[in-house]
Amino acid sequence: MRLRLILLCTTLIVTHLVLHVALELGPVAPDLVVVALLLASRSLGSSGGAVLGFVLGLVEDAFATISFGANVFALTVVGALGARTRDFFVGDSIPFLAVFFTLGKWSRDLLAWTASDPAARLPLGDLALVESPLLGLYAAAAGLVFRVLFARRRGNR
Amino acid sequence: MAGQPRHTGERRKTDLLLAVGVILGSLIVLNLPPGPQRAMRHFMRETVLSPFIGINGAIARTRERALDFDLLRTQMDSLVAPVAAQRTLAEENRQLRNLLGLKDRPSHRVTAVTVIRAGTPGSESTFQLDAGLDGGISPFNAVVTESGLLGQVQEVFSRYSMGYDWSHRDFRVSAMTPDGRAHGLVEAVRGGFREQDRLVLRGTAYLSDLGPGDELVTSGRGGTFPRGIRIGWISGPAEASAGWSRSYYVEPAVHPGAVTHALVHVGGGAGVTVAAEDSVFRPRQVDPP
Numbered sequence: 139m140r141l142r143l144i145l146l147c148t149t150l151i152v153t154h155l156v157l158h159v160a161l162e163l164g165p166v167a168p169d170l171v172v173v174a175l176l177l178a179s180r181s182l183g184s185s186g187g188a189v190l191g192f193v194l195g196l197v198e199d200a201f202a203t204i205s206f207g208a209n210v211f212a213l214t215v216v217g218a219l220g221a222r223t224r225d226f227f228v229g230d231s232i233p234f235l236a237v238f239f240t241l242g243k244w245s246r247d248l249l250a251w252t253a254s255d256p257a258a259r260l261p262l263g264d265l266a267l268v269e270s271p272l273l274g275l276y277a278a279a280a281g282l283v284f285r286v287l288f289a290r291r292r293g294n295r
Numbered sequence: 296m297a298g299q300p301r302h303t304g305e306r307r308k309t310d311l312l313l314a315v316g317v318i319l320g321s322l323i324v325l326n327l328p329p330g331p332q333r334a335m336r337h338f339m340r341e342t343v344l345s346p347f348i349g350i351n352g353a354i355a356r357t358r359e360r361a362l363d364f365d366l367l368r369t370q371m372d373s374l375v376a377p378v379a380a381q382r383t384l385a386e387e388n389r390q391l392r393n394l395l396g397l398k399d400r401p402s403h404r405v406t407a408v409t410v411i412r413a414g415t416p417g418s419e420s421t422f423q424l425d426a427g428l429d430g431g432i433s434p435f436n437a438v439v440t441e442s443g444l445l446g447q448v449q450e451v452f453s454r455y456s457m458g459y460d461w462s463h464r465d466f467r468v469s470a471m472t473p474d475g476r477a478h479g480l481v482e483a484v485r486g487g488f489r490e491q492d493r494l495v496l497r498g499t500a501y502l503s504d505l506g507p508g509d510e511l512v513t514s515g516r517g518g519t520f521p522r523g524i525r526i527g528w529i530s531g532p533a534e535a536s537a538g539w540s541r542s543y544y545v546e547p548a549v550h551p552g553a554v555t556h557a558l559v560h561v562g563g564g565a566g567v568t569v570a571a572e573d574s575v576f577r578p579r580q581v582d583p584p
Binding site: 155156157158159160161162163164165166167183184185187188189191192195196197198199200201202203204205206207208209210211214215218221250253254257258 | 309310311313314315317318320321322324325326327332335336339340343344347348350351354411412413414415416417418420421423449457459463464
């Protein structure tokens, strides 16, 4: 895993925690954890992606009293499957990353929904067709901005 | 964009097996009993999330201090008259209780806390308070604001505690109108979106006639919430069950997302009805004048 990628993922995770935990912005802020996980998992492999997803899921679930473990499960599976995409797609083009991040966020939300307590979750239709795709596009846009920023820095050197 | 496998053979198989093992581990975490889950959450909050929670608390305290001074002075002035009036009321109440042979009510004790929320998925309805065992807080203490009831403490640690607000699915509080003509149990009902969550008063007598705007306060029954804390106002009828009981929707007094400062009732609290002690009438010999 290259240093630039480590820096990018660390920045994404720290920014996510600042926006969500320190500033309590909630869904107003993009889900940068899933972006960092997807980027890192393509370099780490399935097991590395799963372990990173497991740890990030524990951090995300630190305040969850009803469905503790739902985010752990979702991010672990997304981390493991995200790494497998390297077997089918190479390169980091903007269109590929946009689709990759959007589908990754959508998968994460659906997996978390599956694992969460039935009494506490949103209707599946609303989540799968409205909320999650929009949040996926939002996360993808934010992720691409970070990706471009880091790529530019590299080009300037 | 054709892909290329990075590893082949045994290494690839090992990688896949490890990934499956971690996924199984995540399923184990999902099904852990409450004790270990609580310990894991506590560990994460005290390590990785500690600086971010600290920033959140600092921002909340700064926001509190930035409140308009004139507004605070108006609030304080509005309290002066009721407090002055209640000094004589308290003395009258003490004399009457003596005459009736009732025990003194326990004294009020509250701890001021800063309310910290996280915006992570799954943390809805949950908040952290910046005081714990060291502040005298214990599980099931009521958390209130100047507007009314916010929620309840659930987990207490040495330096902080965790609680949930009225929008949590496990929240229940026994309620009544201030004049005591209707009693019932208030709980949260989910809306299509989280912003549509509201409270519902269940189990009131079928003949109870509550209208929009009627105030509801805690009744003290059950021994968890002190009596007399405002819960909200009736907003309209919800349902009636075949001549037996009625339910009403309740507009909550407190909007949890806006709360940064609260008070925790510690040490039992005043007016808590545990086993109807106040209703035990022990007549005292009163000398004729």
